[in-house]
Amino acid sequence: MDKVRALIIDDSSVMRKIVERSLRQAGMELEKVVEASNGAEALVALQDNVVDLILCDINMPVMDGLEFVRQVATVKNAKGVPIVMITTEGSESHVVAALSAGARGYIRKPFTPDQVKEHVLSLLGRKP
Amino acid sequence: MSTDISSSTRAHKESWLPILDLAVEEVFEIMLGCRVKPVTPSEHPVHGEFTAMVGLAGSLCGVLTVRCDAETARQVAKSMLGDTADAEQQVADALGEICNMIAGNFKNKLAGTDERCLLSVPTVISGGEYRFRSMADGDVVDTVLLFEGAPIAVCLQLQG
Numbered sequence: 001m002d003k004v005r006a007l008i009i010d011d012s013s014v015m016r017k018i019v020e021r022s023l024r025q026a027g028m029e030l031e032k033v034v035e036a037s038n039g040a041e042a043l044v045a046l047q048d049n050v051v052d053l054i055l056c057d058i059n060m061p062v063m064d065g066l067e068f069v070r071q072v073a074t075v076k077n078a079k080g081v082p083i084v085m086i087t088t089e090g091s092e093s094h095v096v097a098a099l100s101a102g103a104r105g106y107i108r109k110p111f112t113p114d115q116v117k118e119h120v121l122s123l124l125g126r127k128p
Numbered sequence: 129m130s131t132d133i134s135s136s137t138r139a140h141k142e143s144w145l146p147i148l149d150l151a152v153e154e155v156f157e158i159m160l161g162c163r164v165k166p167v168t169p170s171e172h173p174v175h176g177e178f179t180a181m182v183g184l185a186g187s188l189c190g191v192l193t194v195r196c197d198a199e200t201a202r203q204v205a206k207s208m209l210g211d212t213a214d215a216e217q218q219v220a221d222a223l224g225e226i227c228n229m230i231a232g233n234f235k236n237k238l239a240g241t242d243e244r245c246l247l248s249v250p251t252v253i254s255g256g257e258y259r260f261r262s263m264a265d266g267d268v269v270d271t272v273l274l275f276e277g278a279p280i281a282v283c284l285q286l287q288g
Contacts, residue, residue, distance in 0.1 A: 014221045017209055088232025109229045110158035
């Protein structure tokens with residue numbers, strides 16, 4: 001399996017670590033993990049980093065996840081990069097809003113490593 | 129478990145308490161790999177050296193708090209992150225996320241509420257010398273659960 005460069009966006013550093021651990025538990029070899037604590041930081045990070053996968057919370061200060069997904073479409077380094085939302089917001093309207101804005105997957109917290117594996121590997125075109 | 133409510137329905141401790149307990153149990157089991165069980169609050173007093181809170185606005189309006197002593201908060205963080213979790217910032221962060229997930233999981237279980245209820249980002253207070261007073265003056269649904277033998281109090285205070 002090729003190594004993966006991931007951008008993890010969550011205002012909680014604990015959740016960023018847990019998401020990273022879940023990716024490793026999914027059997028993913030991570031070449032690089034870029035962290036951001038909100039959407040605005042993530043947009044800046046993408047100016048200098050090329051990634052293969054973005055995992056993003058919704059409820060964050062400064063810039064929330066839905067606004068990030070809308071704005072990231074214009075960032076050169078993010079073109080075609082799959083975005084998976086990982087959030088406590090479980091309502092259908094949030095799912096629809098995220099997918100309409102350009103997200104390709106949606107995982108509700110609390111989540112198991114298997115759920116991360118299921119969503120992420122298929123988006124990266126890999127077999128579980 | 130899912131329970132229907134109308135927008136005008138007030139919380140009833142008897143009907144929402146099992147849902148809150150289940151929401152807490154699921155979060156601890158899935159994210160920490162630990163089983164927690166509800167206990168009688170009067171037999172397990174909680175020393176609130178760490179208090180995490182998440183606001184709810186919309187069809188449910190109020191605040192959900194998670195309260196425990198400092199050692200228990202550290203154990204929660206270690207269960208989430210491993211032995212690297214020791215700094216107070218990480219401990220507070222972990223408890224805030226637990227509170228956030230409990231609030232989200234609880235409202236997801238109340239059919240018809242999830243669409244119309246938003247959560248704030250978590251806030252965490254550390255230190256025991258404070259009084260907590262919510263302006264939410266409605267129903268209160270509270271529970272105490274044992275995590276590795278230590279009590280953790282979870283309280284939902286709703287605006288009347």
